[in-house]
Amino acid sequence: MTEKTSRDSSDVAGAPVILSNEPGSFAWGVLAKRHPALIQQVRDAFPYGRRQHEALDALLDEITNGVIELLGPSERDYERWADWGREYFGRSWYDAPFLWAESYFYRRLLSAVGYIGSGPWQGVDPFAPFKRAELRGEAVEEELRALDALAYAPSHERATALLHASLWGNRADLGFSISAGESGTSDAATSALVADDSATLWQLLPAGTSATVAVVADNAGRELIPDLVLIDHLLEHGHAERVALYVKPYPYYVSDAMTADVVDCLRRLTQAPGEAGRIGGRLWKAMAAGTLEVRTHSFFCAPLPYEEMPEDLRVGFASATLTILKGDLNYRRLVGDQLWHPTAPFADLTAYFPGAVAALRTLKSDVIVGLEQGALDTLERSGAAWRTSGTHALIQVRR
Numbered sequence: 184m185t186e187k188t189s190r191d192s193s194d195v196a197g198a199p200v201i202l203s204n205e206p207g208s209f210a211w212g213v214l215a216k217r218h219p220a221l222i223q224q225v226r227d228a229f230p231y232g233r234r235q236h237e238a239l240d241a242l243l244d245e246i247t248n249g250v251i252e253l254l255g256p257s258e259r260d261y262e263r264w265a266d267w268g269r270e271y272f273g274r275s276w277y278d279a280p281f282l283w284a285e286s287y288f289y290r291r292l293l294s295a296v297g298y299i300g301s302g303p304w305q306g307v308d309p310f311a312p313f314k315r316a317e318l319r320g321e322a323v324e325e326e327l328r329a330l331d332a333l334a335y336a337p338s339h340e341r342a343t344a345l346l347h348a349s350l351w352g353n354r355a356d357l358g359f360s361i362s363a364g365e366s367g368t369s370d371a372a373t374s375a376l377v378a379d380d381s382a383t384l385w386q387l388l389p390a391g392t393s394a395t396v397a398v399v400a401d402n403a404g405r406e407l408i409p410d411l412v413l414i415d416h417l418l419e420h421g422h423a424e425r426v427a428l429y430v431k432p433y434p435y436y437v438s439d440a441m442t443a444d445v446v447d448c449l450r451r452l453t454q455a456p457g458e459a460g461r462i463g464g465r466l467w468k469a470m471a472a473g474t475l476e477v478r479t480h481s482f483f484c485a486p487l488p489y490e491e492m493p494e495d496l497r498v499g500f501a502s503a504t505l506t507i508l509k510g511d512l513n514y515r516r517l518v519g520d521q522l523w524h525p526t527a528p529f530a531d532l533t534a535y536f537p538g539a540v541a542a543l544r545t546l547k548s549d550v551i552v553g554l555e556q557g558a559l560d561t562l563e564r565s566g567a568a569w570r571t572s573g574t575h576a577l578i579q580v581r582r
């Protein structure tokens with residue numbers, strides 16, 4: 184391994200849980216640098232009042248110098264978090280599992296700015312200005328224009344291009360432009376894949392069957408738009424009869440998609456000229472017809488692996504022909520946020536998942552499984568930060 188990582192002394196099922204207490208590790212950097220910077224960005228983005236500024240000061244102080252504090256007892260999810268965090272309250276943020284600490288940070292940030300609560304800032308998404316700016320940006324404009332070139336491409340080329348666009352949208356600096364090359368997909372996009380089970384994915388969704396697909400979204404904007412375009416392709420070309428799109432119930436990990444973001448993306452598509460506009464129109468109708476349904480669940484913001492999903496969510500996924508999980512965080516929750524051996528089989532670690540499951544993810548944290556030994560050797564020899572820099576991606580599928 185080329186990067187430093189921190190390990191919990193307690194292994195879960197044979198692999199160390201990732202903590203953030205190793206200076207220089209990726210997880211440490213997120214807590215020590217990314218979270219304080221985020222507090223500042225959110226503070227600068229709104230004309231918050233004194234109350235919010237004081238709460239943000241206190242949160243910054245706590246994550247920097249203090250120990251993990253409980254939510255206020257009047258908060259509606261107090262009991263739930265008190266239970267999830269009972270081993271960690273009173274300890275340094277850096278000594279809690281990385282996944283737990285990140286999740287709880289976002290929850291606390293929402294209390295600090297009044298998103299959760301009963302005051303005037305209730306429901307004001309602290310990340311909305313960043314999401315909006317992205318959606319209005321030139322990059323999205325260009326990516327939507329690139330759809331025109333794909334409109335009349337042979338169906339299989341279009342399918343590959345749109346799958347890759349959805350995948351690389353998770354990096355949010357590539358997208359359609361990388362996928363709209365002559366053959367429908369670029370060499371760069373393909374060679375950066377550390378695992379590619381896309382053939383299995385398409386086998387699970389042959390055209391003309393009555394498949395139901397669940398898509399668990401990740402980021403809004405530049406990721407959600409290509410996700411929606413892929414969903415349109417699945418519905419239009421008979422790969423799916425119905426699609427359920429799962430989004431977060433509250434703002435999370437900066438740009439994670441909520442229902443409001445789906446609406447914004449659909450509006451952006453419908454207002455665009457050409458193929459993008461046509462896709463937007465079809466998706467809008469699909470929502471009304473119920474062939475595309477947006478769903479959410481509080482579990483999507485829980486600091487837990489999918490293995491601990493509640494029964495109602497399990498039933499929803501079990502009824503899908505295939506569940507597609509987007510992004511890095513979903514991957515960490517799918518296989519467990521642990522330092523598995525990179526060749527540990529993806530199928531074994533996801534055997535618990537109710538039904539066939541696909542992960543579409545750019546690599547942005549230390550967790551990785553399901554690699555061939557040869558591929559791993561090549562990556563390790565490269566000396567690059569391939570696990571965390573977002574330069575590599577994977578499509579892993581378990582039938």
Ligand SMILES: O=P(O)(O)OC[C@@]1(O)O[C@H](CO)[C@@H](O)[C@@H]1O
Nearest residue numbers: 213353401510511512513547548
């Ligand atoms: O799920 P995403 O959007 O692909 O990635 C989210 C993510 O990269 O951001 C965090 C850093 O803040 C990582 O820990 C985490 O996995």
